């Protein structure tokens with residue numbers, strides 16, 4: 001269950017000395033939405049990254065494309081960056097957000113309660 | 118406790134065989150997730166938050182059975198998503214029963230009556246419907262964000278029992294749970310005639326500094342000891358008594374996440390049902406390449422700090438029961454006296 005309330009939706013990170021590719025991939029792996037993988041040859045793959053293995057002899061990601069085909073394996077060496085192009089399906093749905101909503105609901109009497117009174 | 122003798126015998130002999138073989142890590146319950154799709158959208162549920170193309174996907178029965186054979190656990194729990202939405206659920210369950218696996222089909226029960234009437238399942242000592250019930254009507258409907266679901270679940274439970282199926286309930290308790298209300302809920306479930314109840318504390322890892330709402334360890338101990346001290350004789354729990362005593366703070370166990378490995382459309386999930394830190398392609402790869410030392414209380418990993426969930430610790434408790442005389446004696450004593 002993701003606890004992030006802020007979202008990376010729409011983020012188009014530029015990989016550089018302050019932002020290594022491995023970090024962008026980690027964030028894309030945690031992201032509960034589709035992303036666009038920009039490859040070093042300029043081609044793009046749009047879909048959901050469900051796995052990454054930075055410790056493998058040849059580090060790679062695995063993803064299903066936007067049509068659900070896959071899984072595809074793409075080596076880190078072929079990736080320039082990843083863009084957070086799809087809707088973040090976890091945004092606002094974290095457990096903490098749920099508890100906050102619940103507390104608010106409990107604090108406000110329900111419409112039918114006040115009607116009944 | 119309410120686990121049938123044949124199931125207890127299967128588990129006991131399985132655990133002893135693993136010990137004789139000197140297997141340091143062995144699976145006890147396979148968490149088999151054939152799909153992530155669900156007919157509810159409970160807030161805070163991390164299982165359904167995927168893009169549409171992922172929610173549309175599901176495992177084939179053949180993929181499921183390959184995972185079951187590869188893993189070899191004597192029990193298979195089928196959570197989800199909602200497994201009754203899996204198009205081949207009847208065929209999958211039949212194949213698992215034919216393999217002599219004890220199956221817990223975890224369902225919110227909205228579709229249970231319909232599927233039973235359609236003749237999808239046959240009663241068997243190997244098959245239990247494990248119905249998601251997060252407390253009394255008001256609490257449950259609030260937790261699942263839809264009014265009327267508690268009543269639908271009760272209706273499904275009644276129908277399953279009437280047709281001779283094994284039925285258990287599974288209840289996750291969050292911060293704010295009222296022990297008295299939960300005790301009344303236990304009575305209500307026993308009145309319904311379920312075989313036993315399963316409990317787990319709600320736990321969710323947060324990187325956010327505000328963690329006041331999570332069931333921390335001390336709070337879990339407090340809640341479960343209040344709820345379970347002086348248990349009514351009629352309450353039956355379909356889980357290890359030592360795990361319940363662990364929740365009450367009577368034991369200090371270490372997590373054994375390989376005991377409940379998770380398999381879904383992405384592969385074998387590392388390291389546990391709760392955390393998703395990557396996937397392995399085979400069960401063997403999961404066992405051999407997961408850095409287990411980075412998880413559990415001893416590791417110091419903040420994600421594991423307050424975790425006491427059943428998928429991490431129930432296998433530890435079962436291992437204690439069948440792996441030590443002390444654990445065995447204690448389990449027998451609780452079973453005989455009914456006192457936790």
Ligand code: SF4
Nearest residue numbers: 155157158159162198
């Ligand atoms: S019923 Fe279970 S899987 Fe479905 S939304 Fe609720 S918690 Fe998630």
Ligand code: SF4
Nearest residue numbers: 372389412421424429
């Ligand atoms: S303690 Fe175990 S079950 Fe809990 S989050 Fe950590 S690895 Fe998972």
